[in-house]
Amino acid sequence: MSELIRLSLSIEKPLYDRLEKLVKQSGYTNRSEYVRDMIRERLVETEWDKDREVLGTITLIYNHHRRQLSEKLIHLQHHHHTAVKVTTHVHLSRELCAEVIVVQARASRVRELADLMRQQKGVLHADLTMSSTGVMLD
Numbered sequence: 636m637s638e639l640i641r642l643s644l645s646i647e648k649p650l651y652d653r654l655e656k657l658v659k660q661s662g663y664t665n666r667s668e669y670v671r672d673m674i675r676e677r678l679v680e681t682e683w684d685k686d687r688e689v690l691g692t693i694t695l696i697y698n699h700h701r702r703q704l705s706e707k708l709i710h711l712q713h714h715h716h717t718a719v720k721v722t723t724h725v726h727l728s729r730e731l732c733a734e735v736i737v738v739q740a741r742a743s744r745v746r747e748l749a750d751l752m753r754q755q756k757g758v759l760h761a762d763l764t765m766s767s768t769g770v771m772l773d
Contacts, residue, residue, distance in 0.1 A: 654666065654669075657669065678767065679765055679767040680765070682742070682767045685742075686741050686743050687741065687742060687767075688739065688740065688741055688768050689739070689740070689741070689745055689765060689766065689768060690737070690739050690766040690767060690768050691738050691739075691742075691745040691749070691763055691764060691766060692735055692736065692737055692738070692763070692764045693734075693735070693736040693745075693748065693749045693752060693761065693762070694733070694734070694736075694760075694761070694762045695708070695732075695733065695734045695735075695752055695758055695760070696727070696731060696732075696758070696759045696760040696761075697731070697734070697755075697757050697759055698730050698731060698732075698757045698759065699730065699731070699732045699757075700730055700757075701757025702757075704755055704756070704757040704758070708734070708755065711748065711751050711752055712736065715738070715744070715748045717740065718738045718739060718740035718744055718745065719736060719738055719748075720737045720739055721736075721737045722735070722736045722737075723735045723736075731759075736748075736752075739768060742765075745763070746763065749761065749763040
């Protein structure tokens, strides 16, 4: 376990009350872990903002009966083959499919791929979830 450092901070009472409510609603057992997770989340956002190497998941819901949509999505993945790590494809119904694509590359490249997939006719929903590899490429 890493070394823990204690710190104190001052915040306004209304802000403190809102923090306590968030901690309780989120199911955390203590506010320290909640604040640590908020800091980690901000660090991931910073890595994306600085176009560092990141890990992301692109989740798609689409109608596979849409003409050539499956082929277009596969083509995009092949075009970005160095970024695509794994794809999971699930049949939701006779018409709908879900696909989760794990990608690792610079943030701009991951966003580009997500945007290109989102723009395809027949994609009903697309979501990009951001994570971090912790690797700094500057």
